[in-house]
Amino acid sequence: MDRSRVGLKDVARLAGVSVKTVSNVVNGYVHVTPATRTRVEAAIKELNYRPNLSARNLRQGRTGIIALAVPELDIPYFAELAHFVVACAEERGLTVLIDQTGATREREQLVAEGFRAHLIDGLIFSPLALTADDLAARVDDTPMVLLGERVSGGTADHIVVDNVAAARDATLHLASLGRRRIAAIGAQDDAVAETSRLRLAGYRQALKETGLPRDDRLVVPVEAYHRADGARAMAALLDSGPMPDAVFCFNDLLALGALRTLLERGHSVPGEVALAGFDDIEDGRYGTPTLTTISPDKQAIARQAVDLLADRMAKSSQAEAREIHVAYRLVIRESTNG
Numbered sequence: 001m002d003r004s005r006v007g008l009k010d011v012a013r014l015a016g017v018s019v020k021t022v023s024n025v026v027n028g029y030v031h032v033t034p035a036t037r038t039r040v041e042a043a044i045k046e047l048n049y050r051p052n053l054s055a056r057n058l059r060q061g062r063t064g065i066i067a068l069a070v071p072e073l074d075i076p077y078f079a080e081l082a083h084f085v086v087a088c089a090e091e092r093g094l095t096v097l098i099d100q101t102g103a104t105r106e107r108e109q110l111v112a113e114g115f116r117a118h119l120i121d122g123l124i125f126s127p128l129a130l131t132a133d134d135l136a137a138r139v140d141d142t143p144m145v146l147l148g149e150r151v152s153g154g155t156a157d158h159i160v161v162d163n164v165a166a167a168r169d170a171t172l173h174l175a176s177l178g179r180r181r182i183a184a185i186g187a188q189d190d191a192v193a194e195t196s197r198l199r200l201a202g203y204r205q206a207l208k209e210t211g212l213p214r215d216d217r218l219v220v221p222v223e224a225y226h227r228a229d230g231a232r233a234m235a236a237l238l239d240s241g242p243m244p245d246a247v248f249c250f251n252d253l254l255a256l257g258a259l260r261t262l263l264e265r266g267h268s269v270p271g272e273v274a275l276a277g278f279d280d281i282e283d284g285r286y287g288t289p290t291l292t293t294i295s296p297d298k299q300a301i302a303r304q305a306v307d308l309l310a311d312r313m314a315k316s317s318q319a320e321a322r323e324i325h326v327a328y329r330l331v332i333r334e335s336t337n338g
Helices: 009-016 019-026 036-049 053-059 076-091 107-112 134-135 162-178 195-211 227-239 253-264 296-313
Strands: 065-070 093-100 122-125 143-147 157-160 181-188 218-220 246-249 274-278 294-295 324-326 328-331
Touching: 009 036, 019 036, 053 093, 065 076, 065 107, 076 093, 076 253, 076 296, 093 143, 107 122, 134 274, 143 296, 157 162, 157 218, 162 181, 162 195, 162 246, 162 274, 162 328, 181 195, 181 227, 181 253, 195 218, 218 227, 227 246, 227 253, 246 253, 253 274
Parallel strands: 065 093, 065 122, 122 143, 143 157, 157 324, 181 218, 181 246, 246 274, 274 294
Antiparallel strands: 294 328
16 A cells, blocks of 8 residues: 555544544544553654645644744844744644744734734744733734743743742852852843843842942843853953953853853863853853853743643633743853863
8 A cells, every 4th residue: 555645534444433534543533442552653654654744634624733033043042942942832733933033022913913813723932022912912813822921910821930049049159159249241222121120130139148248340241142252252351351250141151152252362261160051052062161050940931832822723722821930950060160
C-alpha cells in the first residue's frame, strides 16, 4: 500500500472498527474503550497514518496556525523562546508563524489589531511599545497570550517572570562574594523600558538590604540590549567613575560585551571584577569564563503560553484573564565563581 495515501478507511479496515471510531481515536474523544483504542492505535502505527490536519482545520473553521510576535529575533533569548514555542505547538498539531516587531509602536499595533487575523487562530505576543490601555482598546477578537513585563492588568492571559526578585537575587549573589562596588549595566529611561526599570529596582533593593551605598555613577545606561552596548557601557564605566569590583548586566548580551571590554583592558574576571547577566542564553555557557546568570524557565514559558492559547482557542474556558508567574533560578558559573 502507498503509505502516503493511507486514510481513515484503511485504518478502520485493519483495526476491524468503523471509520467513526478511528476518527474518535484520532481526535482524542474519551468515549472509546481501552481495547478498541489500543487496536486503532496499533493500526495507525502499522500503516504510518498521518491525519490530514488541513482538512480537519478547514472543517472546524481554523487555519491550524498561531503567531508568535517578538521584538527581535537576533536577541538569543527570543530565538531560544521561539524554539520552545514551536516545539510545544507541534505537539498540538499547530504551525507557528513568527513575526518580528522591532519593538516599534506601529508594528506592534498592527499585530495587536489583527492584521494577520485571517491567517491565524491565536497570538502569543511580547510587546514593548504598547501600553495596557492600548491592548484594552483592541477590537480584534483573536485569542491572545501576552509575554513579558510591559503590559498586565487583565487585558489577556499574561505570563511573566518576577524581574525584581530575580535582579535582587543576582545582586545579592555578587554582594555575598564580598564585592562592595557593584555596578549595573542596562538602565533605560524611555517609555518602553519596563524590563530595565524592574531589574534596576531589584538591583537597588539588594544594595539596600546589604547596606551597600547607592552610587548612581555605577549605573550605566544603554540604548539597546546588544553586545556592543554592553562593551561601550563597560568602557564608559572604566573610564569615568570608581572602579567596580562586580557588575550586574540586565541581559546576557550586555554581559558578554562587558566581558570583552574587561578582558581587552587587562582586568581579570572574576578576580578583579565579578560579572553576572540575565537570560541564560546558550552563548553564556560556552564563553571564557562561563557566565553566571538568571535563568528564566523558557521551556515553561513556552508551554504555558501554548497551553493557555489552545485553551482560549478551543473556547473551553471563559475565565477572566490569568497572570501566570514562571520560575527562574540563579545559575552560578565561572564569571563569579572562577
